[in-house]
Amino acid sequence: MIRTALYDPATKQVTTGGRELAEQWTEDDARTLWVDIEGEAEDVELPLLRSFGIHELAIQDAMRTRHPPKIEAFDNFLFILLRGLDAETTNVDFGVIQLSLFVRDNVFITRHKKKSVSANALFAEVEQDAEVMSAGPPSLAVRLSNKLMRRYIEILLDLEPRLDAVEAEMFERPNDGQLAELTRYKSKLRHLARIARYHKIVVAELRKDASGFMPDSLAHELTDLYEQIERTESLSDLYYQVAADLTDGYIALSSHRLNGVMQILTIITVLFVPLTFLAGIYGMNFEYMPELSSSNGYFVVIGIMLVTAIFQLIYFRRKGWL
Numbered sequence: 001m002i003r004t005a006l007y008d009p010a011t012k013q014v015t016t017g018g019r020e021l022a023e024q025w026t027e028d029d030a031r032t033l034w035v036d037i038e039g040e041a042e043d044v045e046l047p048l049l050r051s052f053g054i055h056e057l058a059i060q061d062a063m064r065t066r067h068p069p070k071i072e073a074f075d076n077f078l079f080i081l082l083r084g085l086d087a088e089t090t091n092v093d094f095g096v097i098q099l100s101l102f103v104r105d106n107v108f109i110t111r112h113k114k115k116s117v118s119a120n121a122l123f124a125e126v127e128q129d130a131e132v133m134s135a136g137p138p139s140l141a142v143r144l145s146n147k148l149m150r151r152y153i154e155i156l157l158d159l160e161p162r163l164d165a166v167e168a169e170m171f172e173r174p175n176d177g178q179l180a181e182l183t184r185y186k187s188k189l190r191h192l193a194r195i196a197r198y199h200k201i202v203v204a205e206l207r208k209d210a211s212g213f214m215p216d217s218l219a220h221e222l223t224d225l226y227e228q229i230e231r232t233e234s235l236s237d238l239y240y241q242v243a244a245d246l247t248d249g250y251i252a253l254s255s256h257r258l259n260g261v262m263q264i265l266t267i268i269t270v271l272f273v274p275l276t277f278l279a280g281i282y283g284m285n286f287e288y289m290p291e292l293s294s295s296n297g298y299f300v301v302i303g304i305m306l307v308t309a310i311f312q313l314i315y316f317r318r319k320g321w322l
Contacts, residue, residue, distance in 0.1 A: 007133035014130040062100035069198040108137035118147040189240040196233035
């Protein structure tokens with residue numbers, strides 16, 4: 001799908017459409033053009049990107065299935081590669097998409113293989129309010145980046161109540177499912193923190209703006225964007241530590257329960273060792289055993305067994321083992 005938005009500063013109106021608007025726009029056009037490319041075949045998007053003078057190396061990076069976020073300034077455009085959440089993501093079990101941004105004087109190009117919730121939200125704003133495009137492509141790029149980063153914070157904030165619930169469940173009804181869940185969270189949070197660190201490098205470069213593509217009027221927006229990424233990184237690290245602590249707590253509780261079970265089993269074993277010894281002696285088939293001729297032998301041996309068992313139980317109790 002290729003959709004476009006064309007802003008005319010003379011009329012302050014936005015026209016939306018398809019590829020035909022991109023073909024109407026020319027290099028000396030005073031209007032601002034946004035081209036959003038989603039899931040198009042390579043033989044369709046390649047000629048389109050080349051028609052706007054996009055460098056081949058930037059196109060190659062944009063089309064890669066996996067590439068870390070980056071920023072690179074070319075002679076006539078700024079290339080920003082971000083990693084956003086896919087449309088199906090609603091919690092920390094997230095999927096990601098590559099979102100490529102090409103920023104020129106009057107042209108803003110976005111490219112993503114799958115549906116982008118952030119790009120859709122910004123396009124809807126453009127359709128409702130033409131002034132959104134009046135500040136130009138750099139402003140659109142920062143707005144889109146803000147929306148993308150905000151989704152990371154939202155799923156992180158939604159995770160906090162669940163971690164509290166897992167902690168409560170651990171003490172009430174511990175089970176291996178909780179350990180599996182915490183392990184999954186740790187993996188996802190580590191991934192989120194790594195993505196945030198990549199994005200922080202990208203936005204730090206944008207704030208320096210050595211290439212001159214970002215106007216001074218966007219300084220506050222870029223600062224806000226940087227702070228959002230820092231918050232994403234800090235929340236990811238914080239919740240990772242919480243999940244790690246809960247994991248350690250679960251293992252400690254499990255170990256404690258196992259020690260209790262082993263203690264009971266050990267006491268039972270020790271309790272029966274002397275009883276088994278006595279039973280073993282009088283279970284031997286020797287012909288001459290004086291006790292066998294005693295009419296009270298059976299009761300004496302049973303009494304000895306009971307006294308031995310009771311003595312051991314009292315001893316264990318005094319030692320605090322029971």
